[in-house]
Amino acid sequence: MGYIGYRIGLSTKAALRQTGRQVGSLSRSYATTSRAIIYSQYGEPVDMVRPYEHQIESEPKDNQVLLRLLAAPINPADINQIQGVYPRRPAFTTKLGTSEPTVAAGNEGVFEVVKTGSKVTNCKPGDWALPGVSDFGTWRTWAIAESADLNPITEHSNLTPVQAAMVSVNPTTAFQMLREFVDLKPGDWFIQNGANSAVGRAAIQIGRMRGLRSINVVRDRPDFDAMKEELTSLGADHVITEEQAASREFQSTIDSWTQKAPIQLALNCVGGKSATSISRKLAFGGHLVTYGAMSKKPLTMGNGQFIFQNIHAHGYWLSEWARQHPEDKKKLERDILKLISEGKFKTGPVTTNKWTDGQTEEEFGETFKKAMQASLDGSGKQVMVYE
Ligand SMILES: NC(=O)c1ccc[n+]([C@@H]2O[C@H](COP(=O)([O-])OP(=O)(O)OC[C@H]3O[C@@H](n4cnc5c(N)ncnc54)[C@H](OP(=O)(O)O)[C@@H]3O)[C@@H](O)[C@H]2O)c1
Missing domain, CATH: 3.90.180.10 (Medium-chain alcohol dehydrogenases, catalytic domain)
Structure with a gap:
């Protein structure tokens, strides 16, 4: 009509x-x-x-x-x-x-x-x-x-x-989470689950533009290799399955990628055991930022992660930031649209x-x-x- x-x-x-x-x-x-x-x-x-x-x-x-x-x-x-x-x-x-x-x-x-x-x-x-x-x-x-x-x-x-x-909800969230919690410098690592979500894909690309390196966790699937290729083409350094992220044995592979450089930021889209897995990859004093709960399971973390690893757990809600900073949010949207129109963001x-x-x-x-x-x-x- x-x-x-x-x-x-x-x-x-x-x-x-x-x-x-x-x-x-x-x-x-x-x-x-x-x-x-x-x-x-x-x-x-x-x-x-x-x-x-x-x-x-x-x-x-x-x-x-x-x-x-x-x-x-x-x-x-x-x-x-x-x-x-x-x-x-x-x-x-x-x-x-x-x-x-x-x-x-x-x-x-x-x-x-x-x-x-x-x-x-x-x-x-x-x-x-x-x-x-x-x-x-x-x-x-x-x-x-x-x-x-x-x-x-x-x-x-x-x-x-x-x-x-x-552009308004997911890329803006990724952009904010990558700058609000840890002062990441080019070459620094972050890890995230739900990496194929709209937020996850945005984090990969924004991270890459800033020279950050990322480990990206997705659920296992028949077309995992195609997904890995797709996320790699966006700028992901590594793409792994939930099973790999949960495996203690797989840690040595991650260490070989990072050369044991500290991972200071983990972005949690999923909750439940997936959140536990990525939080365990954090270095001493690292930050876990929860923004989604796609598994509908509570966030679980070991007590020792807080006591001995000094992990900081935060939530992030874009709506609250937008309520407090409406003009910044509008500007961020325009900035991301510019990146899209220049072919720098997909x-x-x-x-x-x-x-x-x-x-x-x-x-x-x-x-x-x-x-x-x-x-x-x-x-x-x-x-x-x-x-
Ligand atoms: N806090 C904030 O300010 C904020 C802002 C934006 C978005 N979000 C939240 O971020 C999350 C992602 O949003 P989006 O729009 O980016 O999502 P999306 O593009 O619709 O993708 C959904 C993602 O969730 C995964 N998923 C679905 N069911 C799952 C389950 N049971 N266990 C584990 N993973 C599951 C999917 O993986 P598969 O491909 O394997 O199904 C996919 O990676 C949502 O929870 C959304 O509410 C929060």
Whole structure:
């Protein structure tokens, strides 16, 4: 669904792009049909979400911006929010016109700026925009937002929507974790599990750019060699399996790689025994940073690691940093987009799922639910693309 001029029957994004300004100036009675993925209670994600078609104003007022979705990924935290197990819970409201309080889901994505209100100075039609606040509700085709709540991307000629849609959460987290806890110098080592996750792939690449060396743990799989090759091509020095990371015998191999240079930083995406394994690779006084819990198992560490190895265990939550440093977060996003556009940083493999105006509301919802189920099944990163 798209932009609908009630009086003259414009209904497609093409019409909007060609005539948007003119149409906007003709009348105040235009509305845009948006479709959103919403939920009204917590529970099993695929059962909780539903499509919701509604009208929004086509004429942004004052500091408002009319946005059209380009692409939005499905991330683990989005799913955790719908499950009700994520600490940040967006307020349920009737803002979208639902009869009961609901939330427009999705946190990450990129929109195209279609129209701006008379007081907007930070973006213009044709720019792209990332959400500049948490809980934006990115799984919706059209939205009206306050310009202050956006991070406008003026230069996007060398970017694809999928690349831009995936910069806000995972690469930024990797970047921050590599600089916040240990003052790593070129040649220093770090170790991480979940190394093939979007965060892990970003850490490999950012680490390599800084001259850091990395040991990367992934779950064993039939195509381990292909995964190893792929992560190595991103800049990983070594890629090992969880079994190797857990094995005491394998330590001598790691020592031969590092020449017993101290590993001061371990990034933990997984929890459980995997976290124990990587924390055991840390040198005296090393830092374990937990940012994910993909195994859903508690973090386990030996008492001796604290007593005799003086290991420091931290958590990292990007949302908290972004809340405290919103402008730094926006700048970091722009910096990473620049690296992407210069071909220096790659987003990981994704499956794209298309939303089109030709779909019925039900098809729109089913397309999303299939993508969400694939994400829950571990079938790789899913991205919704609105064409
Ligand atoms: N704290 C923060 O600020 C912050 C910010 C961003 C992301 N995160 C968290 O970081 C984690 C990764 O996010 P992402 O978007 O990068 O992930 P992703 O690209 O969707 O990849 C998921 C990763 O988790 C692994 N995994 C899945 N189930 C697992 C299990 N049962 N045991 C061990 N590993 C498992 C996958 O390995 P396989 O390929 O083997 O399935 C893959 O490496 C999530 O927990 C997310 O919430 C946290």
